[in-house]
Amino acid sequence: MKPASFIVILLGGLLFGFGLAVSRMVQPEVVLSFLRLQDFGLLLVLGGAVAVTLITYQLVPRVLKRPLFEVAFEVKRSPMNRRTIGGAAIFGIGWGLCGVCPGPAIAGLGAGIWILALALIGIAVGAYVHGRTTKL
């Protein structure tokens, strides 16, 4: 990746982490109060993020032939199969238990919730077990 792209990734990540902290989604209690249907704020986080990204993903490739610093826009499509859906089901069980998903696990540490290191370690362990037990 070009150095200029690297700098954009850093800026984009800063915005991402700052936004996660602003939304307070870094705090497990906020996520759990949404999952217990006591505060629907997380729908606004998801809705706001999807709205902006939807416009970008759908519009920009029609206007620009390629991204400003690289050769092609990545197209990522997950297959509709047992892995995609079954994995999502397992993820949800874990999310309902700990109230932490991958982005907030990283951002939560930055926001000073040090104990989220436990969730981060758990996610890393889970990713390792998945890699070691999955046939290519």
Next chain:
Amino acid sequence: MTQLFPNGWVHYLVGGLLIGSGVSLMFVFTGRVTGMSSVFTATWSYFSNHPFFQQARYVGSRGWRLALALAVFLGAALWWWWLGPTHALTTQLPWWRLLFGGVLVGYGVRMSDGCTSGHGICGLASLSLSSLAAVCTFLVTAIATANIVAALGVH
């Protein structure tokens, strides 16, 4: 309104718009689809020679994915320093829920190849039906789990 959003709604919407702006910025300049869960598999490629971790998609992206994770951390730290409370935020959740919940999250998101950002933001914005199905699935199991755990009075 106050029943749906007892803690206010503006910060949720602003946070979401900022997150979407970050994802958009990276797409416009680098063309990358920036979900947050892949970094957890990609980083293992530094430490494990197992063929699963040595796939090109992980070895080829691990550098910028780690940089992205570091920036997400720093972005939240910037918020804490600039706008956050004097005392660090904390959580009352017991350690074992964070740790064991985390293991299930890590296994599940890698099996599904996406999480709340990969399927939730990038997938939905790509109009991907499989991502929509994944989002509906993890919302259902997460809502069920959180309510069952609360009903059992687990702390």
